[in-house]
Amino acid sequence: MFIVTAEQMRAVDEHTIHKLGIPAASLMENAGRAIAEEVIRLCRECWKEGVGRSSEQQGRWNDGNGKRAHTGPGDRQGYGGDIIADPALVMEQPGDQQWYMLIGKGNNGGDGLVAARHLVEAGLGVTLVYADAPESLRGEAAVQRDAAAQLGIPALVHGREAVDFSRCTGIVDALLGTGSRGAPRGAYAALIAAANESGKPIVSADVPSGLDADTGEVYEPCIQARVTVCLALLKRGLVQYPGASAAGRIVVRSIGIPARLASEHGPSVRLLTEEVLRSALRVDTGRLRAPDGHKGTYGHVLLAAGSLPMSGAGLLSAKAALRAGCGLATWALPAALLPHVIGTVPELMLAAAADGDSGEWNAASADAVLRLAESRDVLATGPGLGRFKGDTDWLRRLWQHTDRPLVIDADALNMLADAGPHGPSDWGKRSAATILTPHPGEMGRLLGMSTPEVQRDRIGHAARYAREQGVTLVLKGARTVIATPSGEAYINTTGHAGMATGGAGDVLTGIIAGLLAQGLSAEQAASFGVFLHGQAAERAALLRGDPASLLAGDIMDAL
Numbered sequence: 001m002f003i004v005t006a007e008q009m010r011a012v013d014e015h016t017i018h019k020l021g022i023p024a025a026s027l028m029e030n031a032g033r034a035i036a037e038e039v040i041r042l043c044r045e046c047w048k049e050g051v052g053r054s055s056e057q058q059g060r061w062n063d064g065n066g067k068r069a070h071t072g073p074g075d076r077q078g079y080g081g082d083i084i085a086d087p088a089l090v091m092e093q094p095g096d097q098q099w100y101m102l103i104g105k106g107n108n109g110g111d112g113l114v115a116a117r118h119l120v121e122a123g124l125g126v127t128l129v130y131a132d133a134p135e136s137l138r139g140e141a142a143v144q145r146d147a148a149a150q151l152g153i154p155a156l157v158h159g160r161e162a163v164d165f166s167r168c169t170g171i172v173d174a175l176l177g178t179g180s181r182g183a184p185r186g187a188y189a190a191l192i193a194a195a196n197e198s199g200k201p202i203v204s205a206d207v208p209s210g211l212d213a214d215t216g217e218v219y220e221p222c223i224q225a226r227v228t229v230c231l232a233l234l235k236r237g238l239v240q241y242p243g244a245s246a247a248g249r250i251v252v253r254s255i256g257i258p259a260r261l262a263s264e265h266g267p268s269v270r271l272l273t274e275e276v277l278r279s280a281l282r283v284d285t286g287r288l289r290a291p292d293g294h295k296g297t298y299g300h301v302l303l304a305a306g307s308l309p310m311s312g313a314g315l316l317s318a319k320a321a322l323r324a325g326c327g328l329a330t331w332a333l334p335a336a337l338l339p340h341v342i343g344t345v346p347e348l349m350l351a352a353a354a355d356g357d358s359g360e361w362n363a364a365s366a367d368a369v370l371r372l373a374e375s376r377d378v379l380a381t382g383p384g385l386g387r388f389k390g391d392t393d394w395l396r397r398l399w400q401h402t403d404r405p406l407v408i409d410a411d412a413l414n415m416l417a418d419a420g421p422h423g424p425s426d427w428g429k430r431s432a433a434t435i436l437t438p439h440p441g442e443m444g445r446l447l448g449m450s451t452p453e454v455q456r457d458r459i460g461h462a463a464r465y466a467r468e469q470g471v472t473l474v475l476k477g478a479r480t481v482i483a484t485p486s487g488e489a490y491i492n493t494t495g496h497a498g499m500a501t502g503g504a505g506d507v508l509t510g511i512i513a514g515l516l517a518q519g520l521s522a523e524q525a526a527s528f529g530v531f532l533h534g535q536a537a538e539r540a541a542l543l544r545g546d547p548a549s550l551l552a553g554d555i556m557d558a559l
């Protein structure tokens with residue numbers, strides 16, 4: 001599933017209308033119809049749950065005029081098959097429903113007007129609530145305004161008549177869509193605040209009004225939707241927090257715009273699903289293990305990590321690499337740690353780096369790490385590494401002198417942040433892939449900005465950095481972003497808030513390194529690794545019963 005910016009959506013709309021010749025009116029008709037269907041779906045769900053229904057009313061289905069429509073197998077018509085009223089718009093007791101349709105003056109309002117027509121057709125009570133004078137609507141939206149007026153759909157205008165939300169069952173928010181700029185103003189702000197205040201279920205057209213469709217930033221006020229009917233293509237703001245929290249259930253409905261046009265009109269950003277892993281990323285898990293394979297077949301990870309106060313980080317990473325399926329893993333660590341970790345993970349090989357009995361890394365150890373890397377397939381570094389004198393230079397040497405794929409996490413990212421104003425690309429282009437796995441704080445240090453600034457546009461910042469620095473970047477956090485040097489991005493949906501626990505990132509580093517060792521590309525290993533990491537955490541939370549009690553080791557054990 002493609003995820004687009006408002007600008008990209010506009011370009012795709014234009015292409016569909018002007019190059020393919022599909023009329024704008026058809027797109028708006030499809031959009032409004034889809035919104036109406038989702039309103040009815042929501043009403044049915046409430047009905048099934050028994051909300052506001054007596055038991056004898058349950059189980060009866062009527063068409064829009066209150067007559068029996070879908071007759072069911074035991075109630076055939078007699079001649080031929082069943083006769084079924086438009087199934088998407090049929091509902092039980094439609095007359096009980098009174099929906100207020102909040103209408104803005106742009107095309108989002110036009111979609112709402114089309115939806116109003118279809119809901120009236122289905123027999124629901126509908127009242128239009130215009131934010132601006134109806135005369136201010138233009139183009140297709142004005143056509144829909146006139147049609148609604150011709151049909152006699154009751155209408156109120158904010159500022160002219162009082163709007164009492166206590167009289168309605170639910171609200172359709174068609175105030176602002178992808179044309180919205182900044183915080184809602186005037187009547188828009190007043191209607192959004194009152195709609196939220198009413199506590200009635202809200203179905204948003206395209207995006208909740210008050211949400212920045214590109215960044216997921218939530219302005220004050222912003223609609224808190226029960227359902228968002230996203231039209232044609234998923235918008236970036238809906239998959240990034242805090243926007244994702246304002247959207248409720250997101251239903252993407254196609255309206256006649258070919259989805260593949262998205263990648264012709266801007267960067268390709270997709271939701272990371274099993275289907276995308278298989279098709280776009282061509283991850284074939286069935287091929288990872290050959291029946292005649294041996295431990296040499298599945299690669300050897302070298303992990304340079306851990307220091308006295310954070311030895312567990314190295315342990316978690318190295319073990320996760322093995323759990324992700326690499327054939328062998330060597331953990332290079334400061335020599336003083338060796339006696340304490342020997343035997344803790346018997347499957348692991350250990351390589352001691354001279355540390356003058358300090359338990360810490362030092363600049364001179366770069367040579368030893370480079371030598372070890374020569375006979376391994378992947379080098380990962382960062383977890384529990386700590387900072388030490390000359391550390392940025394230490395990392396620069398690894399960057400420049402190993403031809404193995406390199407995974408950089410945690411403190412190694414902070415070393416990278418000190419690389420200079422232009423970032424590590426100043427160190428030259430690496431011959432093998434580089435994967436960076438920052439959390440938002442580390443990303444902020446890499447970009448020279450605050451964590452909230454990073455969070456305000458996670459996809460944008462991650463994609464830009466990956467392209468400019470020629471790296472694969474994993475920006476961690478809810479809805480992790482994986483961005484590639486060629487400008488593509490994937491947004492993960494697996495996992496949960498229970499993963500916000502010390503060591504979870506170290507496990508991810510190990511998983512990605514373990515997958516790289518088995519021959520996956522940087523893009524594949526980063527995406528599949530993030531996806532698996534989240535899935536393992538979901539499984540671990542089920543086993544424990546509560547995500548909050550999850551430890552990083554539980555995620556690893558659930559792999």
Ligand SMILES: NC(=O)C1=CN([C@@H]2O[C@H](COP(=O)(O)OP(=O)(O)OC[C@H]3O[C@@H](n4cnc5c(N)ncnc54)[C@H](O)[C@@H]3O)[C@@H](O)[C@H]2O)[C@H](O)CC1
Nearest residue numbers: 027031106107108176177178179180181182183184185206
């Ligand atoms: N072919 C198409 O274009 C389709 C679009 N669809 C729907 O259209 C909207 C986008 O419509 P657009 O007219 O570009 O913009 P909006 O309706 O979102 O609103 C613009 C309108 O609102 C005013 N405005 C902007 N920001 C604010 C603000 N912060 N406060 C108050 N008022 C604001 C501005 O002046 C404009 O007049 C898209 O989301 C879809 O819903 C259909 O899907 C069909 C195809």
Ligand SMILES: [K+]
Nearest residue numbers: 176205207209
């Ligand atoms: K809206």
